[in-house]
Structures are given as C-alpha cells and as structure tokens.
Amino acid sequence: MPTVRIAHIDLTAFFVSVERLLHPEWVGKPIMVAGKAEHRGVVTCASYEVRKFGVRAGMATAIAERKCPIAIRVDSHHDAYEEYSRKVRTYLKKYSPVFEPASIDEFYIDWTGCEKLFGGSIISFAEKIQKNILEQFGLPSAMGIASNKVTAKIACDFAKPYGIKEIDFGAEAVFLEPLDVKVLPGVGEVMLKQLHRFNILTCGQLAQLAQDFVEENLGMWGLHIQGYAQGKGSQELSVTREQKQISTEETFAKDTRDKKFLHQTLHEMTLKLSEILRHSEIKARCVHLKLRYSDWVDHTRQVTVSPTHDPAVIYKKALQLLAKADTRGLPIRLIGIGLSRFGEEDAALDLFDEDTAKREQMLKAVDGINSKFDKTVVQIGTAD
Numbered sequence: 001m002p003t004v005r006i007a008h009i010d011l012t013a014f015f016v017s018v019e020r021l022l023h024p025e026w027v028g029k030p031i032m033v034a035g036k037a038e039h040r041g042v043v044t045c046a047s048y049e050v051r052k053f054g055v056r057a058g059m060a061t062a063i064a065e066r067k068c069p070i071a072i073r074v075d076s077h078h079d080a081y082e083e084y085s086r087k088v089r090t091y092l093k094k095y096s097p098v099f100e101p102a103s104i105d106e107f108y109i110d111w112t113g114c115e116k117l118f119g120g121s122i123i124s125f126a127e128k129i130q131k132n133i134l135e136q137f138g139l140p141s142a143m144g145i146a147s148n149k150v151t152a153k154i155a156c157d158f159a160k161p162y163g164i165k166e167i168d169f170g171a172e173a174v175f176l177e178p179l180d181v182k183v184l185p186g187v188g189e190v191m192l193k194q195l196h197r198f199n200i201l202t203c204g205q206l207a208q209l210a211q212d213f214v215e216e217n218l219g220m221w222g223l224h225i226q227g228y229a230q231g232k233g234s235q236e237l238s239v240t241r242e243q244k245q246i247s248t249e250e251t252f253a254k255d256t257r258d259k260k261f262l263h264q265t266l267h268e269m270t271l272k273l274s275e276i277l278r279h280s281e282i283k284a285r286c287v288h289l290k291l292r293y294s295d296w297v298d299h300t301r302q303v304t305v306s307p308t309h310d311p312a313v314i315y316k317k318a319l320q321l322l323a324k325a326d327t328r329g330l331p332i333r334l335i336g337i338g339l340s341r342f343g344e345e346d347a348a349l350d351l352f353d354e355d356t357a358k359r360e361q362m363l364k365a366v367d368g369i370n371s372k373f374d375k376t377v378v379q380i381g382t383a384d
Helices: 014-022 063-069 078-093 122-137 150-157 172-176 187-195 204-208 210-227 259-279 311-325 354-372
Strands: 006-011 031-034 042-045 072-074 099-105 107-110 141-146 164-166 245-256 280-294 298-308 333-343
Touching: 006 078, 006 122, 006 150, 006 172, 014 031, 014 042, 014 078, 031 063, 042 259, 072 164, 078 107, 099 172, 099 204, 099 259, 107 150, 122 141, 141 150, 141 172, 150 164, 150 172, 172 204, 172 210, 187 210, 204 210, 210 245, 210 259, 245 259, 245 280, 259 280, 259 333, 280 311, 298 311
Parallel strands: 031 072, 141 164
Antiparallel strands: 006 107, 006 141, 031 042, 099 107, 245 333, 280 298, 280 333
16 A cells, blocks of 8 residues: 655745735735734734744734834735635645645645655655745745644644655654644643643653553543554545545544543534635535444434534534434444535625624634634634
8 A cells, every 4th residue: 555645735924925925025024914902903923033032823912012013013814815825725736636725824635646746756746836836826835744634734833934844654653752742733721731740741751651541631532632642643634626525533542432522522523624614615515423333333424404614503413413323322433524515605695694794704713813823722612
C-alpha cells in the first residue's frame, strides 16, 4: 500500500496578507486587523512585525495598542478574505484528488499514491504549489506534511511563516515527543491543568502513560488526546471533489459506553463539519450517524432536515439519531457523522426572519475569529 501523505496548507497571516494586497503601501509595516479599542474590539490577525511586540490574535485591541503603539489598526473586510480564499481553493483542487477546506485560510490535501503527480519528490511539488500561490495570488503560506491530519497541522505550525516541514512516515511520535502538550488539539485550559497536575508537560510524557492511568484520571477524552501525542490521527479528509457527502468518524482507543464522552465527540464533529459547510458555501439536507460496536457490527441512521450549516441544528439531530441507533447496550468502538444532499447557500432564504439573520451573522463572526487561531477559541453552544 502507498504511504499516506497528507498536507496541511496555512495561508500566513491571511487577513493581513489580503489587506496588503488591497493596500501595497502597508507591505512591511506593522498591521493588525482588529476591532476598535473603544468598542472593546479584539485582534483577529497580526502581522509578524506586530507579533514581535507580543501581540497575538484574540488579544484586546486596547492591550495590543499599548504593546505596539506603532501598529496600524485595520478593520476587517471579510468579503475580500472570502474572495481570495475561493481563489486558492479553486487552484488547490486542480492538484489534489482529495481536498478539504478546514477554514477560510487552512486546507488539507491527500497526496497518497500521487507520486506520478509530483514526480517522486513531494517536497519539490509542495514548493511548486507554495510558489504558485504566492505568484498567482500574492499570498504567502506554510505547509506541513505527515501521515495524518493532526501531525500535518502541527508540522505546519512549525514551518510558519513561510516554510515546509515533512514528517517521515513512522517518525510522528519522535517529532511530537519533545513538544509541549499544548500543541495537541483538544488540550484546552481545563485539560492542561489536569495534565500539569500529574507533571505531564510534553507530548512524549503523555504518549508513554499507561492507558488505564489515562482513562482513570483524564477520561475517554484523555485517551483520545493521548492518541494524538503518539502520532495518531485521522487519515481521511472530509470533502472530495464531488462533494456528495462530507463526514468524519473516530475509532476510540478503548470501547466505551460513556454517554458524556460520546456527546462530546459528536459535539466536536458537529463544529468541524458545520464549519466546512460554511466555508464551502453549501448547506446540507441530510444528517447521517454511524455506530460500530465492540463486536464490529455497524448501526446507521439518517434524517432529512431543512437546508442548514448551523451546528446547533446538526448536533441536535445527531443526538436524536444516536438515541435511535444505540439499541444494543454494547460498548461502542467507533462513531461518525455524515452530511449530504448539498445545495448552495440562498441569500433570499429567511430574509425576513430577524433571528435567523442574526444567527447567520454570529456564525460568520465566529468563523472569522476562529480562523485566526491555532485552536477554536469561540465555540457555538450546541453541547448539552
């Protein structure tokens, strides 16, 4: 079988890069895309010239301006960002059999078995892609390549702002071993405090712990994160060229009946898939749920819904499907969600529904903020 090669592409300081395309006089100057301080605004993107002063995305504008008084504050122009994101997506699809937009400025590409496409050297091909994105669209980027999505994204973070980093197949755990556990997805403030309580500071320390210890002290979610620390992660991208269905699924480190954990997993999946829908500018009319029990028997359910890309709607339906599908009482090995029957967004729908309009504006704002962070910092309240 061919070696799995998944690339994660991140458009460097994307909002700032687009603003500089619109205003070439800002090239090389300290720029931050941020709301006004007097309106309690926050920084959504900071140029590297500003980051040298300790300014980061998510920081209050008032604090950022005190740290970097010379920074030029710029209002966001989301329509322009979406336009440039679409251009890059269209370009990348030409060079990838399987493609997934992870956010407005992040993309996954599966180049497994594509040696003929890139002439045997994946690094040379990645450099060509990176160069073309810069020359054709004026957008710098970084890229990470690994055997799974999680490791590829972490590698990309280390390649920033303009590099490419490939992690050889089988070397994932070695690469992750010395890194701070904070680099792992799912390690928020609460989990980090729990890990530090046991003096677990690095990915290597977490990877080497006994599974029984992790489950007892950190729960099923801790086992999930431990898998990331061991260099494991999803190797399946959620969107193909045809976009007949997008889906994601997780095989657990240990079979479980933990209802809270199952709901949390569905919640994370829902947020991910709904964001993909919004960035692909499509809505789904069908929600699918898949369960695999400890004896490898699968149960599936699906339901038709009004066209949606709202995680609250999808999550509610997913919980209903879980209740219907989970009839055997056996430990669950795998759970997955799929969305299908796509249609393009219709701006005329719910035009006179004020609540719906406000909800759409909120979703768009959340996407804009989260796209500038390495982790989701604003979550939509869909969890029970």
